[in-house]
Amino acid sequence: MSLTSEHGRVFARFFLEISKAIKYLSAAGFGAKLLGGFGNGMVQSFIYARTLEPSDMREPKIAAEIAKELGKFHNVDIPGSKEPQLWVDIFKFYEKASTLRFEEPDKQKLFETISFEELHKEIIELREFTGLLNAPVVFAHNDLLSGNLMLNDEEEKLYLIDFEYGSYNYRGFDIGNHFNEYAGYDCDYSLYPTKEEQYHFIKHYLQPDKPDEVSIAEVESVFVETDAYKLASHLYWAIWAIIQARMSPIEFEYLGYFFLRYNEYKKQKPLTFSLVTSHLSASV
Structure with a gap:
């Protein structure tokens, strides 16, 4: 089976699953209004709003509104299995990524510098470590970057859009993943929100x-949970990028993106592990 044909089958199953979720999300007021569906597509209303820039997300008023909407989103009940998909998806990505071969010699050479043995150990360790937190499981957006947020400035109405990665997942992953996106498309992680900015977001998320x-x-407690799962966000998108480097028709340095995310993961890991361990010790 070719990668292309397999990708097509996976997409068909994926579209069927997410289209079911969209019905419930639309009914709850999220995204464009669902007007109808057909075969492998759907018709939705037009949203009169602008797409946010990464810098918009850290504006206190907008951050508070994103937090409020995300809190509502997490309370939508989507029928079906409520098992968190994070580690299921990461291991699927890993199995696919570790067996790839590239036709371009330069890409293949760069690909061969990736230690999949090390990567596998990191996945196992982080899964066990985050499991200590017993994070709540919610229906998560899983891809809440600026491009998936729209704002009607006149009406001050915020929209969460594009739910193709939506699934039941850990709450901390959705929030931590969103915080990682403050770095923007250039992955400038010096822009990761400060503790004060995270507290502001979390307060508006909770109440x-x-x-x-x-x-x-x-x-x-939510701050620590989020900090732990931001590491999972780095691993998730890093391994995802390896597959995209082989399969995506989009001209983008996906292998370079893998190293950006994985290197940031390794940079933040000791700080996060120390924070979480201290929190858990103080809670005993």
Whole structure:
């Protein structure tokens, strides 16, 4: 079976699953209104709004609105299995990525510098480590970057769009993944939100009507959970990028993107592990 034909079958199954979710998300007021469906497609309403830039997401008012909408999103009940898909997906990506071969010699040479043995050990270790947190499982967006957020400035109406990666997943992954996207398309991780900015977001996520009444202990708990799963976000998209380097028709340095995300993962890992370990020790 060729990669192209297999990709087509996977997409067909994936479209069927996500189209079911979109019906419920649309009914709950998320994204464009679903007007109808046909075969392998659907018809949705037009959204009169602009796509956000990465810098918009850190504006306090917009950040608060994103947090509020994400909190609502996480409360939508989507019928079906509610098992978190994070590690299922990461291991599927890993199995596919580790067996690839590239026709271009330069890409193949760069691909061969990746230690899949090391990568596998990192996945196992992080899965076990994040499991200590018992993070809540919600229906997550999983790809909440600026391009999937739209804002009607006149009506001050925010829209979460593009749910193709949506699945039941860990709450911390969705928030941590969103925070990683503050880095923008250039992956400038010096732009990762400060602790103060994260606290602001988390308070509005937990209690949008009275954010200042959220206890510090509750905010700190979500902050630690988010910090742990931001590492999973790096691994997820890093391994995803290896596959895209082989399969995607888009002209983009996907292998370079793998190294950007994986190197940031390795840079942040000791800091995050220290933070989480201290938090867990203090909670005993």
